[in-house]
Amino acid sequence: xxxxxxxxxxxxxxxxxxxxxxxxxxxxxxxxxxxxxxxxxxxxxxxxxxxxxxxxxxxxxxxxxxxxxxxxxxxxxxxxxxxxxxxxxxxxxxxxxxxxxxxxxxxxxxxxxxxxxxxxxxxxxxxxxxxxxxxxxxxxxxxxxxxxxxxxxxxxxxxxxxxxxxxxxxxxxxxxxxxxxxxxxxxxxxxxxxxxxxxxxxxxxxxxxxxxxxxxxxxxxxxxxxxxxxxxxxxxxxxxxxxxxxxxxxxxxxxxxxxxxxxxxxxxxxxxxxxxxxxxxxxxxxxxxxxxxxxxxxxxxxxxxxxxxxxxxxxxxxxxxxxxxxxxxxxxxxxxxxxxxxxxxxxxxxxxxxxxxxxxxxxxxxxxxxxxxxxxxxxxxxxxxxxxxxxxxxxxxxxxxxxxxxxxxxxxxxxxxxxxxxxxxxxxxxxxxxxxxxxxxxxxxxxxxxxxxxxxxxxxxxxxxxxxxxxxxxxxxxxxxxxxxxxxxxxxxxxxxxxxxxxxxxxxxxxxxxxxxxxxxxxxxxxxxxxxxxxxxxxxxxxxxxxxx
Numbered sequence: 277x278x279x280x281x282x283x284x285x286x287x288x289x290x291x292x293x294x295x296x297x298x299x300x301x302x303x304x305x306x307x308x309x310x311x312x313x314x315x316x317x318x319x320x321x322x323x324x325x326x327x328x329x330x331x332x333x334x335x336x337x338x339x340x341x342x343x344x345x346x347x348x349x350x351x352x353x354x355x356x357x358x359x360x361x362x363x364x365x366x367x368x369x370x371x372x373x374x375x376x377x378x379x380x381x382x383x384x385x386x387x388x389x390x391x392x393x394x395x396x397x398x399x400x401x402x403x404x405x406x407x408x409x410x411x412x413x414x415x416x417x418x419x420x421x422x423x424x425x426x427x428x429x430x431x432x433x434x435x436x437x438x439x440x441x442x443x444x445x446x447x448x449x450x451x452x453x454x455x456x457x458x459x460x461x462x463x464x465x466x467x468x469x470x471x472x473x474x475x476x477x478x479x480x481x482x483x484x485x486x487x488x489x490x491x492x493x494x495x496x497x498x499x500x501x502x503x504x505x506x507x508x509x510x511x512x513x514x515x516x517x518x519x520x521x522x523x524x525x526x527x528x529x530x531x532x533x534x535x536x537x538x539x540x541x542x543x544x545x546x547x548x549x550x551x552x553x554x555x556x557x558x559x560x561x562x563x564x565x566x567x568x569x570x571x572x573x574x575x576x577x578x579x580x581x582x583x584x585x586x587x588x589x590x591x592x593x594x595x596x597x598x599x600x601x602x603x604x605x606x607x608x609x610x611x612x613x614x615x616x617x618x619x620x621x622x623x624x625x626x627x628x629x630x631x632x633x634x635x636x637x638x639x640x641x642x643x644x645x646x647x648x649x650x651x652x653x654x655x656x657x658x659x660x661x662x663x664x665x666x667x668x669x670x671x672x673x674x675x676x677x678x679x680x681x682x683x684x685x686x687x688x689x690x691x692x693x694x695x696x697x698x699x700x701x702x703x704x705x706x707x708x709x710x711x712x713x714x715x716x717x718x719x720x721x722x723x724x725x726x727x728x729x730x731x732x733x734x735x736x737x738x739x740x741x742x743x744x745x746x747x748x749x750x751x752x753x754x755x756x757x758x759x760x761x762x763x764x765x766x767x768x769x770x771x772x773x774x775x776x777x778x779x780x781x782x783x784x785x786x787x788x789x790x791x792x793x794x795x796x797x798x799x800x801x802x803x804x805x806x807x808x809x810x811x812x813x814x815x816x817x818x819x820x821x822x823x824x825x
Contacts, residue, residue, distance in 0.1 A: 318365025332464015339486030359408025363401030407441030468522025528746035570603030642674025689713030714785030
């Protein structure tokens with residue numbers, strides 16, 4: 277069944293799909309209010325993410341409101357604009373810290389840096405717009421400019437369309453899955469689904485619960501019986517309780533001896549890091565921190581040694597090697613990698629090098645997923661990169677699956693900076709290794725973004741990777757947040773930000789495969805595509821004369 281028609285919040289001419297040539301002032305006000313509310317909800321949704329504690333509950337309420345807004349639209353255009361307004365509000369408020377890197381560290385004019393953030397937010401908003409539009413096409417009765425009473429079909433289709441849009445945002449043009457909705461659930465009621473279906477699957481469940489809440493609320497008092505609202509309400513409650521109960525399930529087991537680890541945080545000023553004085557300071561500082569005291573493993577931040585390794589002073593390598601052999605300490609440090617040829621170095625990479633006691637060779641991990649504009653220049657954007665006075669360049673990519681770094685029987689799977697926002701790639705690495713790594717290590721430098729919410733958001737992302745894989749995550753950063761995350765996603769220890777020092781922790785490796793490691797994002801993609809296919813089929817029936825219930 278469908279509701280009695282109400283004023284279309286985004287009106288259009290019945291035949292063309294565009295606003296009438298002379299819209300009434302009332303319709304313009306309704307349109308403006310509707311889209312303003314959608315954008316405000318999107319901005320509020322940023323508050324659901326770190327550093328807000330238990331923001332998953334706030335996100336749940338916001339998603340229920342967002343679904344209600346989308347369901348009030350009568351046209352495809354209205355749905356697209358509503359989803360786009362929600363997305364723009366979220367992204368312009370959620371990734372504004374990019375302005376800091378471009379303006380304060382890249383010397384880009386403030387107006388250009390601000391415009392770049394706005395344009396990027398508009399691009400990202402295309403994905404929630406796509407989700408809302410896809411949902412509308414799946415559920416709306418064709419040829420009828422009416423709003424829908426949320427139904428089982430509409431609720432499931434919303435979850436499927438939302439998850440598919442988020443997956444596309446994390447994939448297209450190398451992907452940018454920052455602020456994927458599932459991340460806010462790390463401390464929320466739906467975190468238990470992460471080892472099963474990953475961050476996009478958590479977003480799928482979140483969208484479904486929000487839609488079911490609206491479905492139940494709009495059927496109360498409708499005169500069609502208690503079951504019409506009680507059943508969807510019970511389903512929403514069941515998913516919430518199920519998520520909390522699943523959080524108690526242990527998917528992996530302790531493996532091998534626990535390691536003592538020192539995670540280094542140099543707090544090297546970003547504006548001087550790659551200059552001659554900064555390079556000398558960083559090398560001397562990390563040589564001191566690495567050799568300060570013995571442990572099982574020492575980890576430095578990304579490009580802790582901010583130049584190609586073959587250019588590092590010989591005394592650095594000699595001091596570290598002697599310390600490693602004398603104390604049986606393994607070291608994993610960041611530097612610029614290169615392939616040496618008779619014509620000189622080539623194929624520069626963002627790399628981590630590992631040294632183990634008694635071994636003359638070097639372990640090397642090369643970053644695979646590179647940052648656009650930071651580590652490679654997309655075609656046609658050289659002019660934009662040239663506006664920023666940053667040491668940026670075109671790096672070569674490492675292999676998609678690389679061997680782990682072995683330390684006292686524990687296998688370490690490194691990733692560098694931005695790579696840990698791609699859960700599928702970490703899961704693929706683990707299932708592709710003959711002996712899956714037992715500990716994850718993220719070496720990063722977020723100094724480009726100053727003291728902003730980017731640091732908290734990145735820590736939250738790393739926590740999701742631990743939940744998905746059932747493995748601890750060690751983070752060594754330049755300015756923060758240097759932390760030890762347990763296999764259950766909880767932060768066990770963390771250094772104060774923007775301080776120089778070392779975080780001494782003990783970490784227990786884990787073995788075993790979570791369902792997400794085994795299947796990656798395939799599960800949520802199949803769920804979404806099948807759900808939408810069923811929804812479209814039901815929609816055709818509804819448009820042929822049946823209801824959309």
